[in-house]
Structures are given as C-alpha cells and as structure tokens.
Amino acid sequence: MDNLPPQRTLTFLFLVLFFKAVFSEQDSHVQLASSVTGWEGSCAVLPCEIIYNHDIDYYMWFYNPVFDKTTSDYKGTIVYHSTKMEEVDSSFIDRVEHIGMTVKNCTILIKNLQKNDTGHYKLRKIWKDNKWMSKQELSLTVSETAPELKLHEVPKMQENKEVTLTCSIDYFCPSNAVNFTWLADVNRKVTTTDVRNDISTTRTTTSLTFVPSWEDNNKMISCVLDRMNREKENKIIQLDVKHAPKNVTIIPQSPIIRIKEGNNVTLKCSVESSNPPEVAITWYKNGGKMQGTDAREKLFKESGRYQCEAKNSAGSNKSNTVEISVLHLPKSVSIQKPEGNIREGSLVTLSCSTVANPPVSRYIWYKNKREFFNSTDSRYAFRHITENDSGSYQCEAVNSQGKGISAPEQLDVKYAPKNVKVVVKPDGKQFLEGKSVSFECVVKSSNPNVTKIKWKKNDKSVTVSIGNKSIEAADAGTYTCEATNEIGTSSSDAVTVEVHYKPKYSDCKINEKNKKEHDELILKCPSRKSNPDITSYEWFKSDELYSTTTSDSIKITNLKLTDSGYYSCRAINPIGRGPKAECEYIWIHYAPKNVTVGVSPGNYVTENTDVRLNCTAKANPAIHRYSWYHNKKPLQTSQKEYVIVNIQLSHMGEYYCIVDNTIGSNTSQVIYLHVSYSFYTIAIYTAAAIIPFIILILIVVLIIRFRICFRLKNCRKEDRSDSAFFVLKKTNNEASDHPGHHTRSEDSLTEQINYSSLQFPISTNGGQSQPGTIYPNPDDIYSVVQKPATTADYENVKKAEDDSQDDIHYSVIANLSSATVKERGQEVEYAMLRQ
Ligand SMILES: *[C@@H]1O[C@H](CO)[C@@H](O)[C@H](O)[C@H]1NC(C)=O
Numbered sequence: 020m021d022n023l024p025p026q027r028t029l030t031f032l033f034l035v036l037f038f039k040a041v042f043s044e045q046d047s048h049v050q051l052a053s054s055v056t057g058w059e060g061s062c063a064v065l066p067c068e069i070i071y072n073h074d075i076d077y078y079m080w081f082y083n084p085v086f087d088k089t090t091s092d093y094k095g096t097i098v099y100h101s102t103k104m105e106e107v108d109s110s111f112i113d114r115v116e117h118i119g120m121t122v123k124n125c126t127i128l129i130k131n132l133q134k135n136d137t138g139h140y141k142l143r144k145i146w147k148d149n150k151w152m153s154k155q156e157l158s159l160t161v162s163e164t165a166p167e168l169k170l171h172e173v174p175k176m177q178e179n180k181e182v183t184l185t186c187s188i189d190y191f192c193p194s195n196a197v198n199f200t201w202l203a204d205v206n207r208k209v210t211t212t213d214v215r216n217d218i219s220t221t222r223t224t225t226s227l228t229f230v231p232s233w234e235d236n237n238k239m240i241s242c243v244l245d246r247m248n249r250e251k252e253n254k255i256i257q258l259d260v261k262h263a264p265k266n267v268t269i270i271p272q273s274p275i276i277r278i279k280e281g282n283n284v285t286l287k288c289s290v291e292s293s294n295p296p297e298v299a300i301t302w303y304k305n306g307g308k309m310q311g312t313d314a315r316e317k318l319f320k321e322s323g324r325y326q327c328e329a330k331n332s333a334g335s336n337k338s339n340t341v342e343i344s345v346l347h348l349p350k351s352v353s354i355q356k357p358e359g360n361i362r363e364g365s366l367v368t369l370s371c372s373t374v375a376n377p378p379v380s381r382y383i384w385y386k387n388k389r390e391f392f393n394s395t396d397s398r399y400a401f402r403h404i405t406e407n408d409s410g411s412y413q414c415e416a417v418n419s420q421g422k423g424i425s426a427p428e429q430l431d432v433k434y435a436p437k438n439v440k441v442v443v444k445p446d447g448k449q450f451l452e453g454k455s456v457s458f459e460c461v462v463k464s465s466n467p468n469v470t471k472i473k474w475k476k477n478d479k480s481v482t483v484s485i486g487n488k489s490i491e492a493a494d495a496g497t498y499t500c501e502a503t504n505e506i507g508t509s510s511s512d513a514v515t516v517e518v519h520y521k522p523k524y525s526d527c528k529i530n531e532k533n534k535k536e537h538d539e540l541i542l543k544c545p546s547r548k549s550n551p552d553i554t555s556y557e558w559f560k561s562d563e564l565y566s567t568t569t570s571d572s573i574k575i576t577n578l579k580l581t582d583s584g585y586y587s588c589r590a591i592n593p594i595g596r597g598p599k600a601e602c603e604y605i606w607i608h609y610a611p612k613n614v615t616v617g618v619s620p621g622n623y624v625t626e627n628t629d630v631r632l633n634c635t636a637k638a639n640p641a642i643h644r645y646s647w648y649h650n651k652k653p654l655q656t657s658q659k660e661y662v663i664v665n666i667q668l669s670h671m672g673e674y675y676c677i678v679d680n681t682i683g684s685n686t687s688q689v690i691y692l693h694v695s696y697s698f699y700t701i702a703i704y705t706a707a708a709i710i711p712f713i714i715l716i717l718i719v720v721l722i723i724r725f726r727i728c729f730r731l732k733n734c735r736k737e738d739r740s741d742s743a744f745f746v747l748k749k750t751n752n753e754a755s756d757h758p759g760h761h762t763r764s765e766d767s768l769t770e771q772i773n774y775s776s777l778q779f780p781i782s783t784n785g786g787q788s789q790p791g792t793i794y795p796n797p798d799d800i801y802s803v804v805q806k807p808a809t810t811a812d813y814e815n816v817k818k819a820e821d822d823s824q825d826d827i828h829y830s831v832i833a834n835l836s837s838a839t840v841k842e843r844g845q846e847v848e849y850a851m852l853r854q
C-alpha cells in the first residue's frame with residue numbers, strides 16, 4: 020500500500036464511504052464488522068472489539084494477510100500497529116487512527132479512502148509468546164459512487180395519531196459529516212431533524228415526528244441530504260392521513276326552513292374532506308335514524324329537526340341540524356277538561372289543544388254552537404262552575420294558515436241534590452190518628468240521580484214508608500229527609516207532624532186496696548198519652564157512670580159497704596174518650612154482721628134427736644173463728660156448725676155464737692132449744708102414776724077450772740057454752756091449697772090426740788123467749804089456752820088473712836104420739852079455740 024497516492028487529501032472528491040459489518044463467523048477472541056463500504060475521499064470506520072480479555076502485548080491490523088507456511092506466520096500490509104507506528108505501511112500512515120476509547124476497543128478509522136483500499140482486513144493480537152489472527156475478516160469496498168438517500172417506508176397515518184418519518188443514508192464517518200433537512204409544512208410538528216449515527220450499522224438517520232391533522236392529508240414532505248461540497252439530494256413523500264369525514268354540513272345551511280304544507284325541500288349532506296373518500300350517509304330526524312335513506316340528497320316534506328351523518332372507515336361525523344317547519348292550519352283541535360266529576364262551585368279550566376304552525380293566534384270558544392269567548396289564551400276558566408254551565412263546548416283555533424274546530428265536548432256539572440223537601444200529604448201539620456197520610460222526600464234537582472234517601476225523625480234515623488199509611492200516635496215528630504247522590508248529601512228543612520188521638524193507656528190506681536168502712540178512698544186515673552191534653556175524666560162504678568172530674572183522681576170519704584164494687588175510669592180529650600181503665604175490686608172490710616144461728620130440725624125437739632146449730636154471718640174478710648155458747652158457757656168447738664147427737668133434756672137451753680174476723684166480732688141472736696120427752700118416756704111415767712093420780716088429776720082439773728074461771732071474765736061464758744076442750748082442725752080453706760088433705764087428717768086427729776101441750780105465751784114475739792124468762796113446768800098440763808090480748812103471731816101459725824079471726828084463740832096441739840119432728844109439718848093439727 021505504499022503506492023497509495025497522496026490525493027487522499029483531495030476533499031473535493033466526494034467519496035461516500037459505505038461500509039457494512041457482518042459478523043459471519045464466531046470468534047471467541049475478536050469481533051469484527053463483516054463489511055464496510057466507502058467511496059473515494061470519504062472515510063471508513065472499521066469496528067472491532069477484543070473479547071477475550073487477557074493482557075495483550077500489542078495488536079495489528081492487516082490488509083490482505085497471507086499465511087506463510089515456511090515461517091508459520093502471516094505476511095501482509097500492516098495498516099495499524101498498536102505500539103510500533105514504524106511497522107505501519109507507508110500508504111496507510113497518517114490515514115489511519117485508532118478511535119477506540121478503551122484497550123479492548125480496537126476500532127480504527129481510515130480517512131481519505133483510495134480505490135486500492137478495497138480488500139480484506141484482519142486483526143492479529145500478540146500476548147506473551149501467543150499469537151491470534153481473527154477468524155473473521157472485514158471486507159472494505161471503496162466504490163466511485165456515494166450510497167443513496169433512503170426515505171423509510173411511511174407508516175399508515177391517521178389523523179391525530181403521532182407519526183414518525185425516518186430518512187437515512189448508509190454512511191457514517193465522524194470526520195466527514197452529512198446534513199439532513201426536512202421540508203414539511205405540517206401542523207403540530209413534535210421533533211424536527213435528528214441525526215443519529217450507528218457505528219455497528221454505519222448508518223446516519225434523521226427522523227421527523229409530528230401529529231398529522233386531516234388537513235395535512237396530501238401534503239408533500241421532503242427529506243433533503245446536504246453532502247458537503249456536493250449537490251443536495253432529496254426524497255419526497257405525499258402524506259396520506261386517514262380521517263373521518265370532515266365538515267359534514269346540510270345544505271342549505273339555514274337553521275330553519277319553512278315550507279307550506281304539501282311542498283317539499285331538498286337537503287344535501289355535504290362533506291368537505293374524507294380519507295378514504297368512500298362515505299356512507301345516514302339521515303336523522305328529531306334525533307332518530309331515518310330508515311332506508313342513504314342518499315346524499317333527499318326530499319323532505321315533514322316538519323322536524325334533521326341531521327345527516329357521514330361515515331367512512333376512519334370514523335363518522337354528524338352535521339349541523341336543520342329544522343324544517345311545515346306551516347299548516349290548526350289540526351287535531353280538542354278540548355281538555357278535568358278528569359272525573361265536575362262539581363258545581365269548583366274551578367274548572369278547559370284548554371284547547373291543537374297542532375298548528377305557526378302557533379295559534381286566536382281561540383274562539385262555543386257553547387252549544389254559540390260563540391261566547393274569543394281570546395289569545397288557549398284556556399277558558401270557570402271560577403265557580405254552575406249547573407247552567409253544563410253544555411256542549413267547542414273550541415276553534417286560528418292561525419295564519421287557517422282554522423280548525425274541535426269536536427263537541429260535553430260538560431256535565433254535577434251537584435248534590437238541591438231543594439230537598441219533606442212533603443206531607445194531605446198538606447198539614449196536625450192529623451187525627453188513623454188518617455191516611457203520606458210522606459215523601461221530594462228533590463227538585465240532582466245530578467247525578469239521587470241514590471239514597473234517608474229519613475230522620477227527631478234526629479234519629481228511621482225508616483219511613485213511602486205511600487199512604489194510617490198515621491199513628493208514634494208517628495208524631497220532626498221529620499227531615501236527606502237525599503244523597505254521588506256528589507253529596509243534602510238535607511231538607513224539618514217538618515213537624517203532630518198526631519191527635521184519644522187518650523191512651525189509662526190506668527187506675529187505688530191508694531189502698533183493703534178499705535174499712537168510713538175510710539177514705541182515692542182513685543187515680545193517670546193517662547199516659549193524650550194529644551191534645553186530657554180535659555176531663557169519667558168514673559164508673561160497676562159500669563154505671565159514677566162521676567166526672569177534671570182532675571185525674573176522685574176521693575170517696577166515709578166509705579160505706581155499698582161503696583164496694585168495680586170501679587173504672589177513662590180520660591177524655593177533645594178527640595174522644597180513651598179506653599176504660601179497670602180499677603181493682605174495692606172491698607170494704609167490716610166486722611161480722613147479721614150473725615144468725617139456724618137450728619135444724621127446729622127449736623123444739625124431742626130427746627134423742629140429732630140437732631144441728633149453724634152459725635152464719637156476713638163478714639169481710641171472712642170469719643176466722645166461731646165460738647159457741649150454751650147457757651153462756653163456752654162450748655168446746657170452733658166449727659161453724661155445732662151438732663148435738665141424741666139430744667137430751669140437759670141440752671135444753673140458750674144457744675148463741677160469736678164470730679170473729681180481722682175487723683171485729685159480733686154475736687148472734689140467742690135461740691132457745693126445747694127438748695121434750697119422747698112418747699115412750701111419757702108412757703112409762705104415766706103408767707107408774709096413773710092410778711094414784713087419776714083422782715088427783717080430777718081434783719086438780721076442777722081446782723084449775725075454778726081458778727081460771729075466777730081469773731078470767733069470759734070463763735063463765737065459755738064455761739056455759741062449752742065446758743070441754745074442743746079440738747078442731749082448722750078448716751081455713753084460704754090458708755091451705757090442699758083442702759082434701761086436711762079432711763083426711765081430721766079423723767086421725769080425733770082418734771090419736773090424748774094430750775095437748777100448751778105453751779103459755781108470755782113474751783110478745785111468739786116462741787122466742789128471752790133468756791131469764793120463767794117458763795111453766797113442762798110437766799104441767801094446761802087445759803085452757805087463751806090468746807093474749809095483743810095481736811101477735813104464734814109460731815108456726817100462719818097469720819090469718821081474715822080480720823074476723825082476730826078474736827080467735829089458738830092453741831097448738833102437738834101430736835105427741837108422733838115421734839119424729841120432721842114429719843110434723845104434715846101431722847100438725849090445728850085447733851081453734853073459741854071463748
Ligand atoms: C470503539 O470505539 C469507537 C470509536 O470511539 C466507538 O464508536 C465504538 O463504539 C467502540 N466499540 C466498543 C465495543 O466499545
């Protein structure tokens with residue numbers, strides 16, 4: 020290499036050194052670039068690195084070395100010697116320089132390249148008696164032309180995405196630099212030119228980083244290489260920035276387009292820019308996609324807010340909004356009224372709704388087809404709606420395009436029943452009980468209809484039957500009726516109905532039920548019901564009107580027995596007489612009266628007869644005790660009846676009874692009971708004494724006869740006319756109904772009579788003597804019986820009806836042969852004794 024010309028200093032000869040290192044063979048000691056390119060005058064860097072690290076003594080670069088087998092060493096041109104510069108070939112001295120900064124970095128720079136420099140280069144290192152020649156060789160090519168400027172493949176550019184463009188040349192030489200310039204009118208450049216050198220690849224690059232906008236699309240960018248002292252070289256690219264459609268607008272661009280109904284308008288969707296240019300169009304109406312319309316231009320005839328959207332693969336954009344306003348007369352005119360019932364008195368607003376373009380200018384309201392309101396307001400308000408506001412309403416809306424009228428809307432004003440009245444028929448307030456009266460609840464008007472009628476009587480709910488009814492006392496009262504409908508309830512005025520009737524339910528009350536004689540009796544006759552008031556009272560005793568009073572009570576003082584009885588009363592008012600109220604039976608209590616002892620068979624009995632004494636009395640209350648007395652001595656009995664069985668003469672005497680009740684006691688009359696011997700007893704006595712006494716009797720008879728004649732004036736007369744007894748049967752036909760009977764008895768009398776028992780009447784009342792009276796000895800036999808001067812009746816002798824018989828003297832002749840007293844009535848014979 021000694022013959023290398025010194026024209027390496029000729030810098031005007033612009034050589035571009037191009038080298039390329041390829042590490043082709045693995046070497047554990049040294050690593051070299053495989054190939055490096057350059058051109059005449061330029062420089063070349065031979066990259067090298069010593070890997071195996073031990074203390075090396077020196078190393079050498081060889082140009083085209085050849086192994087000499089004889090010397091077992093390499094021969095060749097030494098390009099560089101790390102320690103002995105004098106060993107370096109003259110053609111390379113001054114042109115080669117070690118640029119590695121460390122011991123292990125064996126990179127050298129060859130400047131001012133000559134064509135002859137083309138060849139293989141190797142490194143030989145020497146340490147302690149060891150030698151090592153690199154296995155790889157670096158091939159240097161020095162050509163006449165410089166390497167081309169390269170603009171690297173442009174990445175896909177997208178709007179707003181950062182992109183970097185790279186421009187490079189496969190050349191690097193520190194002492195012979197190149198300049199790059201970017202000519203780019205792009206927005207938002209981030210980095211401009213940046214030269215980077217890479218020894219391993221021996222390449223110089225520059226890059227441009229920027230964020231392209233859609234407006235940068237199609238712009239030209241050039242990378243300009245400025246080689247020293249050579250004409251400039253450049254590479255140009257056109258930017259392809261993908262972007263969504265830009266500036267999508269609807270044409271015409273006025274925000275609102277007014278058309279008449281029936282006309283139409285064409286809208287165009289315009290796109291200013293789009294990459295890729297293929298665009299799909301979508302139309303929107305009022306925010307919603309319109310179906311099946313993808314044309315750029317379209318006819319529209321409906322009102323609405325329209326938009327279009329353009330879309331390509333990079334994205335989509337929407338246009339501005341254009342409103343189409345179709346002018347038309349008011350349509351779908353309708354009246355809105357409140358929901359539900361419209362109640363009278365409420366605030367009701369009707370509103371007229373319509374669709375109109377332009378807006379309605381006037382609203383005209385009609386009620387039953389007659390205009391009544393003309394306003395710009397769409398509403399009509401009833402402040403207090405009334406029944407009369409019911410009707411058929413219409414509203415008419417007017418705008419510049421015409422007018423429209425609504426369908427009739429019925430307004431039905433509801434209200435609670437009105438003018439509720441109680442109607443009583445016949446008209447009046449006072450009725451006689453039993454009269455036919457009807458009650459009716461009359462409602463003058465109601466909307467909706469009355470659903471319920473409720474009656475109240477004296478503020479209490481009652482059921483009132485509609486229609487005629489017989490009015491009763493209980494129906495009197497104050498009536499109201501309430502009528503109810505869906506809206507409410509109204510009440511009538513009160514109507515008072517009075518019912519007149521006769522007094523009712525009289526009652527008779529006595530101050531005390533058991534009254535004594537001379538007590539006071541108060542009867543009360545309170546009447547519970549009467550309308551009008553009671554004016555008087557009638558009192559009844561045993562259904563006979565007894566008294567009439569104005570007060571409801573009567574007083575009877577000094578009660579008598581005759582006041583006993585059933586009392587009743589009744590009240591009287593102007594309508595009539597009430598029912599009779601019976602009082603209880605009034606008992607007047609009194610001590611026993613009319614106490615009488617009855618004797619059976621009679622006062623005169625023969626011994627051994629059964630005699631019954633019966634004590635009767637009137638009393639109230641009933642007698643509770645009977646006391647019997649015989650000759651003033653009490654008997655051991657308290658029975659009403661005192662029976663003497665087989666009466667003896669000892670039973671003869673006075674009897675009476677005393678009776679008691681709660682009021683007092685009373686005594687009966689005294690009766691005298693005569694007991695006479697029986698025929699048998701007399702017969703025995705007579706038989707025993709008949710002989711000695713016959714004479715005595717005769718004497719006595721004579722004596723008696725004289726005594727009698729001496730005492731009685733008419734004895735002599737009688738004596739003259741008749742000295743003996745004449746026992747005559749009384750033949751008074753006028754006293755007996757059966758004369759035949761007496762005729763038959765006359766014969767038997769004369770035969771049977773032996774004695775006559777004569778009772779000499781002393782007392783004035785016949786046979787009933789008072790106690791204490793002296794009686795003749797029953798054993799005495801009287802022959803003359805004379806009637807006393809007084810004209811009293813004799814017992815058992817009927818009073819003669821003939822006045823001429825006053826003078827007749829009677830004597831009772833008992834037929835002693837007859838034993839039984841009972842048959843006495845038939846067997847009694849009468850003797851008429853004449854003076
Ligand atoms: C060697 O030195 C050169 C020049 O200074 C340098 O460019 C290269 O990177 C170095 N190599 C290594 C492996 O350090």
Ligand SMILES: *[C@@H]1O[C@H](CO)[C@@H](O)[C@H](O)[C@H]1NC(C)=O
Binds near residue numbers: 381383393394
């Ligand atoms: C309503 O009133 C307006 C203004 O007063 C008037 O011009 C118009 O004729 C009226 N319309 C009717 C139908 O009365």
Ligand SMILES: *[C@@H]1O[C@H](CO)[C@@H](O)[C@H](O)[C@H]1NC(C)=O
Binds near residue numbers: 612613637
């Ligand atoms: C009592 O007897 C007398 C005479 O028999 C009679 O008149 C009177 O009515 C009687 N009295 C009573 C209360 O029965």
Ligand SMILES: *[C@@H]1O[C@H](CO)[C@@H](O)[C@H](O)[C@H]1NC(C)=O
Binds near residue numbers: 684
């Ligand atoms: C007893 O009865 C008589 C009449 O029978 C009467 O007059 C008399 O008052 C009575 N005596 C008494 C105490 O009641």
